[in-house]
Amino acid sequence: MLNLESLRFPRYELPASLDALRQEVRAFLDTALTRYSPLVRSNTWDGFDPDFSRELGARGWLGMSLPKTYGGHGRSALERYVIVEETLAAGAPVGFHWIADRQSGPVVARYGTQAQKEKIIPGIAAGEICFCIGMSEPNSGSDLASVRTRADRVADGWLVNGTKIWTTNAHRADYMIALLRTDSSADSKHRGLSQFLIDLKATPGITARPIKDLAGRGHFNEVSFQDARLPADALLGQEGEGWKQVIAELAFERSGPERYLSCFVLLSRLVDALGPQASPAALAKVGAEVAWAVTLRNMSLSVAGMLNEGRDPGLQASVVKDLGCQFEQRLPGLAQELVGLEPMLADNGNDYQQVLGNLMLLAPSFSLRGGTLEILRGIIARGLGVR
Amino acid sequence: MNELQNILEESVSRLFAERVDRAFLARCEDGEWPAELWSLASEQGLTHVLASEAAGGMNAGWAEAFIVVRACGRYAVPLPVPEQLLALWLVERAGISAPSGLIALLPTVVDAAATGHYTLDVPRVPWGRAAQFFVGVTSDQQIALFDTQHASVTPAQNLAREPRDTVHLHAASPVALGACAVNPHAIRWLGALLRAGQIAGAAAACLELSVKYTSDRVQFGRPLSQFQAIQNHLAEIAGAMASVDTMARAAFLALDARGLASLGDDSASFEIAAAKCRASDAVELLTRLSHQVHGAIGFTYEYDLQFLTRRLWSWRAEFGTSGEWGEHLGRAATAIGGDGLWAQVTR
Numbered sequence: 001m002l003n004l005e006s007l008r009f010p011r012y013e014l015p016a017s018l019d020a021l022r023q024e025v026r027a028f029l030d031t032a033l034t035r036y037s038p039l040v041r042s043n044t045w046d047g048f049d050p051d052f053s054r055e056l057g058a059r060g061w062l063g064m065s066l067p068k069t070y071g072g073h074g075r076s077a078l079e080r081y082v083i084v085e086e087t088l089a090a091g092a093p094v095g096f097h098w099i100a101d102r103q104s105g106p107v108v109a110r111y112g113t114q115a116q117k118e119k120i121i122p123g124i125a126a127g128e129i130c131f132c133i134g135m136s137e138p139n140s141g142s143d144l145a146s147v148r149t150r151a152d153r154v155a156d157g158w159l160v161n162g163t164k165i166w167t168t169n170a171h172r173a174d175y176m177i178a179l180l181r182t183d184s185s186a187d188s189k190h191r192g193l194s195q196f197l198i199d200l201k202a203t204p205g206i207t208a209r210p211i212k213d214l215a216g217r218g219h220f221n222e223v224s225f226q227d228a229r230l231p232a233d234a235l236l237g238q239e240g241e242g243w244k245q246v247i248a249e250l251a252f253e254r255s256g257p258e259r260y261l262s263c264f265v266l267l268s269r270l271v272d273a274l275g276p277q278a279s280p281a282a283l284a285k286v287g288a289e290v291a292w293a294v295t296l297r298n299m300s301l302s303v304a305g306m307l308n309e310g311r312d313p314g315l316q317a318s319v320v321k322d323l324g325c326q327f328e329q330r331l332p333g334l335a336q337e338l339v340g341l342e343p344m345l346a347d348n349g350n351d352y353q354q355v356l357g358n359l360m361l362l363a364p365s366f367s368l369r370g371g372t373l374e375i376l377r378g379i380i381a382r383g384l385g386v387r
Numbered sequence: 388m389n390e391l392q393n394i395l396e397e398s399v400s401r402l403f404a405e406r407v408d409r410a411f412l413a414r415c416e417d418g419e420w421p422a423e424l425w426s427l428a429s430e431q432g433l434t435h436v437l438a439s440e441a442a443g444g445m446n447a448g449w450a451e452a453f454i455v456v457r458a459c460g461r462y463a464v465p466l467p468v469p470e471q472l473l474a475l476w477l478v479e480r481a482g483i484s485a486p487s488g489l490i491a492l493l494p495t496v497v498d499a500a501a502t503g504h505y506t507l508d509v510p511r512v513p514w515g516r517a518a519q520f521f522v523g524v525t526s527d528q529q530i531a532l533f534d535t536q537h538a539s540v541t542p543a544q545n546l547a548r549e550p551r552d553t554v555h556l557h558a559a560s561p562v563a564l565g566a567c568a569v570n571p572h573a574i575r576w577l578g579a580l581l582r583a584g585q586i587a588g589a590a591a592a593c594l595e596l597s598v599k600y601t602s603d604r605v606q607f608g609r610p611l612s613q614f615q616a617i618q619n620h621l622a623e624i625a626g627a628m629a630s631v632d633t634m635a636r637a638a639f640l641a642l643d644a645r646g647l648a649s650l651g652d653d654s655a656s657f658e659i660a661a662a663k664c665r666a667s668d669a670v671e672l673l674t675r676l677s678h679q680v681h682g683a684i685g686f687t688y689e690y691d692l693q694f695l696t697r698r699l700w701s702w703r704a705e706f707g708t709s710g711e712w713g714e715h716l717g718r719a720a721t722a723i724g725g726d727g728l729w730a731q732v733t734r
């Protein structure tokens with residue numbers, strides 16, 4: 001039986017005490033972002049600048065909700081939410097710290113040993129370490145539980161063999177949290193998996209080969225493990241509990257405001273390109289997307305509020321991601337149609353055309369990374385009780 | 388939701404679920420005025436959610452009104468409960484003591500002729516034929532209340548056969564006139580808000596019916612809901628419903644915060660425009676996919692879906708299409724400019 005309550009997005013108002021933080025972040029971004037071109041600002045969570053990440057870290061704006069005892073800031077998830085939405089909407093280059101701040105930090109905080117937390121969390125909060133996610137493999141995409149890269153127990157630790165793929169930033173990251181098979185005799189594919197915290201710079205036998213994306217950009221990689229030796233303490237959490245842990249990690253990955261904010265810069269530029277004198281038909285079309293932006297903001301904030309109250313908004317988060325990626329994928333087409341300009345590469349055309357070109361070339365990934373649209377729809381169907 | 392809201396939601400759902408069924412709706416479509424349900428709804432205070440205690444109301448806010456209005460959509464309630472609660476709120480804003488009886492909304496600006504009398508034809512008045520009074524807003528910031536003495540009505544309907552009559556005022560004088568800070572088009576904005584709330588309710592009902600029907604109906608040896616193509620449709624309906632519901636509620640709450648005087652200004656009433664634009668926009672997907680998963684049965688008068696979808700098709704257009712409200716939003720956004728857009732979205 002369908003329970004409509006499970007699909008409600010209760011109204012959430014951020015506490016007024018966060019207004020000051022928001023104003024502070026806006027003021028900071030107003031000056032800090034002037035050094036980037038509109039094109040660079042359209043990269044949002046693909047934009048990569050270690051200096052910028054360190055600046056955020058110095059202000060105490062990374063690892064915000066990680067425990068203080070280990071070097072986090074012990075602040076609420078809502079404060080982090082404010083930082084994240086402000087940086088994304090402004091088009092700040094958040095890529096260096098993005099994965100660490102969003103999911104690796106929280107995973108280490110939840111499952112790591114004392115030593116792992118002490119080693120990792122201060123660097124995340126400082127914006128000094130970059131993480132990557134070792135989940136997908138050549139033969140395991142949507143069917144993640146079928147991963148085959150193995151970690152075999154040896155005398156002084158683990159021996160890893162296999163291949164990860166599409167690993168964003170693996171060629172420049174410090175650490176990877178990888179999902180590896182530790183027991184191939186387990187009776188179900190969901191058992192026998194474990195997570196590992198891998199120091200990429202200190203482990204021989206790991207090679208990251210950049211894979212160019214459709215536009216020739218280098219951000220993701222094929223990572224091969226050939227008899228890579230990990231120390232015993234590289235195990236993250238419980239041996240054999242990798243599937244449960246990875247589901248928790250994906251929940252961090254699937255619930256944030258980035259699910260509708262990777263194109264906000266384009267919407268802003270589109271609004272300026274049209275101006276108030278635009279035709280009523282054009283205003284109506286851009287207005288419909290503005291309505292979506294406000295709607296998605298309300299929905300996303302509601303998810304943040306539910307998380308903050310300790311509830312599990314898994315279904316609602318999937319709905320936001322589903323609607324959010326459709327929104328983001330509509331924008332480039334609309335921004336071209338309404339303004340009537342050709343999308344262009346970096347050295348061609350004007351700023352608007354470059355931003356448009358960049359996002360047009362990024363948009364296909366919005367409904368793939370972090371779980372495809374089809375997989376999300378399956379999760380929603382399960383929430384509706386029909387699966 | 389707080390306790391009052393929970394109680395309200397429960398009692399309004401119980402009342403409508405018990406009383407509004409297919410046979411009842413069919414009779415109303417044939418012209419019957421459901422007097423009994425109307426008095427029950429009034430006795431339970433549903434029409435008076437926004438009215439002050441002095442005026443015999445609940446003295447609640449738009450957050451509570453949302454619950455009632457959405458329920459009216461969900462159960463396809465063939466009564467002007469949303470319109471009445473709005474009318475009572477409006478007259479009280481202008482310091483007019485509310486008369487008892489049905490007050491119909493005049494959706495367009497009403498202005499007096501040079502003589503001081505009102506002679507106009509106002510089309511698409513919800514339940515004009517059943518009204519004892521009419522309320523309208525003048526272009527000089529007054530709220531005008533008329534009785535039926537100098538009025539006549541030409542009946543008309545929307546696709547769902549809800550009364551949408553033309554009201555003719557013949558040299559009428561208002562029985563009450565009150566000045567307040569109100570935009571002449573306030574009723575269009577408020578009507579849009581009501582319809583967004585009703586669309587949210589009807590969308591939820593479409594989803595419920597679609598999930599239930601596809602779970603019960605077996606083809607190829609399994610319930611339809613086990614086919615991935617059908618699950619995909621259901622997920623899309625759910626997403627559209629959730630987006631409409633969330634934005635409609637946000638708009639009702641924004642009105643609590645900003646009040647009557649904010650209406651009519653594109654940026655001050657941003658949430659209302661966004662809610663009606665989103666709601667009207669969603670109707671296409673909601674109705675198309677709900678009908679699709681139902682097959683032929685959904686195309687019959689014998690099955691409930693059409694009571695919802697015909698309303699959705701009308702409500703999509705009433706008090707402004709998604710294009711009209713999108714234009715308001717586009718105008719607001721371009722006036723604010725790209726760099727200020729995010730602050731507006733998060734205000």
Ligand SMILES: Cc1cc2nc3c(=O)[nH]c(=O)nc-3n(C[C@H](O)[C@H](O)[C@H](O)COP(=O)(O)OP(=O)(O)OC[C@H]3O[C@@H](n4cnc5c(N)ncnc54)[C@H](O)[C@@H]3O)c2cc1C
Nearest residue numbers: 133134135136141142166167168365368369370371372374
């Ligand atoms: C830009 C980018 C960055 C990425 N970064 C990372 C990263 O850092 N780390 C990492 O681990 N991974 C990363 N990924 C990989 C991403 O998680 C996978 O692409 C995704 O999980 C889908 O897997 P796949 O590409 O193998 O597609 P497949 O699973 O092969 O799917 C292909 C198509 O079939 C559909 N499909 C699959 N199964 C079903 C089903 N049961 N029912 C219906 N349809 C189905 C899919 O939805 C999709 O449309 C990244 C991907 C991209 C594009």
